[in-house]
Amino acid sequence: MATTTKVLLVGATGETGRSIANGLLEAGGFEVFAFTRPASAKKPQLAELEKKGVVTRQCDLGASEAELAEALKDIDIVVSSVGPSDQLSQINLATAAKAAGVKRFIPCAFITVCAPGGIMWLRDEKEKVFNHVKQLKLPYTIIDVGWWYQIATPRLSSGKIDYAMTVANDELIEEGKTPSAFVDLRDIGKWVARIIVDPRTENKMVFSYNTVMSPAEIFATVEKLSGEKVDRKNVPKEVVMKRVASARASSETYPFDATKFTPRIAAEYQLSWGLRGDNVPEYAKFLGYLDAQELYPDFKPISFEEYTKELLGGTAVGVYTDRISRIY
Amino acid sequence: MATTTKVLLVGATGETGRSIANGLLEAGGFEVFAFTRPASAKKPQLAELEKKGVVTRQCDLGASEAELAEALKDIDIVVSSVGPSDQLSQINLATAAKAAGVKRFIPCAFITVCAPGGIMWLRDEKEKVFNHVKQLKLPYTIIDVGWWYQIATPRLSSGKIDYAMTVANDELIEEGKTPSAFVDLRDIGKWVARIIVDPRTENKMVFSYNTVMSPAEIFATVEKLSGEKVDRKNVPKEVVMKRVASARASSETYPFDATKFTPRIAAEYQLSWGLRGDNVPEYAKFLGYLDAQELYPDFKPISFEEYTKELLGGTAVGVYTDRISRIY
Numbered sequence: 001m002a003t004t005t006k007v008l009l010v011g012a013t014g015e016t017g018r019s020i021a022n023g024l025l026e027a028g029g030f031e032v033f034a035f036t037r038p039a040s041a042k043k044p045q046l047a048e049l050e051k052k053g054v055v056t057r058q059c060d061l062g063a064s065e066a067e068l069a070e071a072l073k074d075i076d077i078v079v080s081s082v083g084p085s086d087q088l089s090q091i092n093l094a095t096a097a098k099a100a101g102v103k104r105f106i107p108c109a110f111i112t113v114c115a116p117g118g119i120m121w122l123r124d125e126k127e128k129v130f131n132h133v134k135q136l137k138l139p140y141t142i143i144d145v146g147w148w149y150q151i152a153t154p155r156l157s158s159g160k161i162d163y164a165m166t167v168a169n170d171e172l173i174e175e176g177k178t179p180s181a182f183v184d185l186r187d188i189g190k191w192v193a194r195i196i197v198d199p200r201t202e203n204k205m206v207f208s209y210n211t212v213m214s215p216a217e218i219f220a221t222v223e224k225l226s227g228e229k230v231d232r233k234n235v236p237k238e239v240v241m242k243r244v245a246s247a248r249a250s251s252e253t254y255p256f257d258a259t260k261f262t263p264r265i266a267a268e269y270q271l272s273w274g275l276r277g278d279n280v281p282e283y284a285k286f287l288g289y290l291d292a293q294e295l296y297p298d299f300k301p302i303s304f305e306e307y308t309k310e311l312l313g314g315t316a317v318g319v320y321t322d323r324i325s326r327i328y
Numbered sequence: 329m330a331t332t333t334k335v336l337l338v339g340a341t342g343e344t345g346r347s348i349a350n351g352l353l354e355a356g357g358f359e360v361f362a363f364t365r366p367a368s369a370k371k372p373q374l375a376e377l378e379k380k381g382v383v384t385r386q387c388d389l390g391a392s393e394a395e396l397a398e399a400l401k402d403i404d405i406v407v408s409s410v411g412p413s414d415q416l417s418q419i420n421l422a423t424a425a426k427a428a429g430v431k432r433f434i435p436c437a438f439i440t441v442c443a444p445g446g447i448m449w450l451r452d453e454k455e456k457v458f459n460h461v462k463q464l465k466l467p468y469t470i471i472d473v474g475w476w477y478q479i480a481t482p483r484l485s486s487g488k489i490d491y492a493m494t495v496a497n498d499e500l501i502e503e504g505k506t507p508s509a510f511v512d513l514r515d516i517g518k519w520v521a522r523i524i525v526d527p528r529t530e531n532k533m534v535f536s537y538n539t540v541m542s543p544a545e546i547f548a549t550v551e552k553l554s555g556e557k558v559d560r561k562n563v564p565k566e567v568v569m570k571r572v573a574s575a576r577a578s579s580e581t582y583p584f585d586a587t588k589f590t591p592r593i594a595a596e597y598q599l600s601w602g603l604r605g606d607n608v609p610e611y612a613k614f615l616g617y618l619d620a621q622e623l624y625p626d627f628k629p630i631s632f633e634e635y636t637k638e639l640l641g642g643t644a645v646g647v648y649t650d651r652i653s654r655i656y
Contacts, residue, residue, distance in 0.1 A: 115459055115462035115463045116459050116462075117455075117456060117459025117460060117462075117463060118459075118463075119463060127445075128445060131443055131444050131445025131446075132445060134443035134444075134445075134614070134615060135443045135445060135446075135447060137611065137614065139614075203613075203614050203615075203616070204616075283465065285531075286462070286465065286467075286531050287462060287531075288531070288532075288616055
């Protein structure tokens with residue numbers, strides 16, 4: 001009799017969470033549970049997941065450790081993909097997971113590769129959780145990812161791809177020459193389905209990405225496939241550094257305030273992968289990551305060309321459509 | 329023509345630094361330099377190292393990056409074993425090492441294994457330096473070690489081994505049942521001589537230790553070999569927790585004050601390896617360390633029995649004799 005692995009998702013209705021839910025369901029062999037706070041119980045994204053077979057377990061991340069441990073009963077693996085403001089709520093969650101006998105804990109990484117210690121506030125928040133998991137001696141895997149195709153493409157002046165655009169995205173930092181790893185958001189869950197049951201990835205960091213390109217190459221590919229000229233705005237290093245300094249100055253660490261932290265997160269991403277070039281496989285290895293492409297050479301990730309063709313064909317799906325009012 | 333590797337030691341006159349200097353000189357193939365501040369130029373430990381062939385390069389750790397880079401000229405590998413109060417001075421040193429083209433940087437770890445994030449202040453200080461080195465993309469190796477034999481043995485009431493004792497050391501935490509890795513201080517340098525030129529350890533953490541024993545076994549071995557009954561004072565968990573809480577409360581992070589931080593460092597060691605059992609090879613592996621015993625199966629470390637026989641035979645050498653007034 002085949003046994004299934006019981007996976008509980010925390011943050012299942014978010015962009016990364018839905019990719020993971022779909023990835024696990026498609027891979028098979030998993031029973032997928034979603035940890036939902038009462039406030040999220042009526043989200044349409046949740047109903048959609050339930051239709052696909054995801055079972056919800058209502059519990060608030062702010063609940064007591066005993067209540068959290070009860071809600072984690074019989075779960076083999078926890079995968080967390082909570083939003084920026086909820087990172088530290090994973091601390092009690094991890095403690096409860098240890099008490100509940102969870103076999104592997106996947107704390108919310110799922111961002112670009114960056115060393116901790118002051119470059120990215122969001123990375124450092126996550127690192128606090130990672131340290132706690134390590135102190136608990138709770139088996140873990142940290143999974144970071146490429147920058148999403150879905151927010152990497154520039155706008156076309158014809159407006160043809162506005163239906164799937166989140167932000168205008170006409171900026172290229174230092175002419176867009178710094179390479180970075182990119183991923184199709186939909187592939188994240190497929191990578192995760194392999195990584196979390198792989199003994200080689202236990203207590204390791206894994207970098208999952210589809211391709212390495214420079215933003216200039218991303219723009220050029222969109223131009224080539226669309227036949228349109230893309231608007232570019234060059235952003236020199238000094239401007240990035242000014243944005244970082246100003247966003248840091250105006251954001252106090254607590255309490256979290258999205259209007260202050262979103263610009264900071266954006267500016268620090270520009271600093272880390274746009275300018276420093278942190279988000280590449282070589283640097284990930286230097287930091288100790290395993291490379292998902294090397295672990296799973298048979299995995300066929302969606303290429304950036306394929307994604308762009310979908311986008312131009314009108315069948316791509318935009319991100320954050322529930323949260324961010326479109327700019328067009 | 330054989331080429332030698334130029335290694336610069338920072339903190340060469342300390343206990344760990346001298347072990348490293350000796351280990352490199354004995355191994356051969358190294359030119360050993362010692363970075364000394366003008367104030368240390370007349371230390372007898374330095375004269376001793378110079379007699380053995382160590383070349384001093386005078387420079388203050390507080391010097392400008394340009395001056396530091398000049399003093400680091402032509403150096404292949406930097407090994408730092410600076411004292412607790414000097415950890416953050418390695419930040420400029422690492423930046424200068426990157427500028428000077430140093431091929432591998434060994435920041436000062438050389439303590440017991442412990443996850444970062446609030447268990448040990450000393451570990452967290454070191455972690456700030458490690459993060460900086462990682463941000464610099466400067467090749468590194470982090471080397472942690474077992475608890476020194478030289479401070480692990482209990483006192484004998486005959487006074488026979490007082491000549492080489494640093495502290496009375498009659499305490500056993502929770503009956504001394506928690507295993508820990510131990511190392512002979514003299515072997516640290518021998519491990520280091522292998523690790524720093526090994527391509528397998530580049531950008532990795534390595535755990536170097538001679539043996540794993542419980543403190544109760546340490547005491548029993550000393551009893552067996554000496555024929556004397558050893559005094560034991562049991563320290564229950566609650567007492568350790570109280571010491572930690574009180575030492576933390578009375579130590580402000582900056583400025584560093586040895587009278588406040590020494591008790592904190594001592595209490596947090598008791599918490600980490602004495603109580604939590606962090607300092608063992610299994611946990612080191614969980615945290616990502618390579619195991620020096622697995623890397624170098626031909627290495628013959630000094631056993632604890634051998635050390636104890638030396639100690640009882642009157643030929644052991646105590647530690648910190650220049651700094652700490654003996655308690656007997």
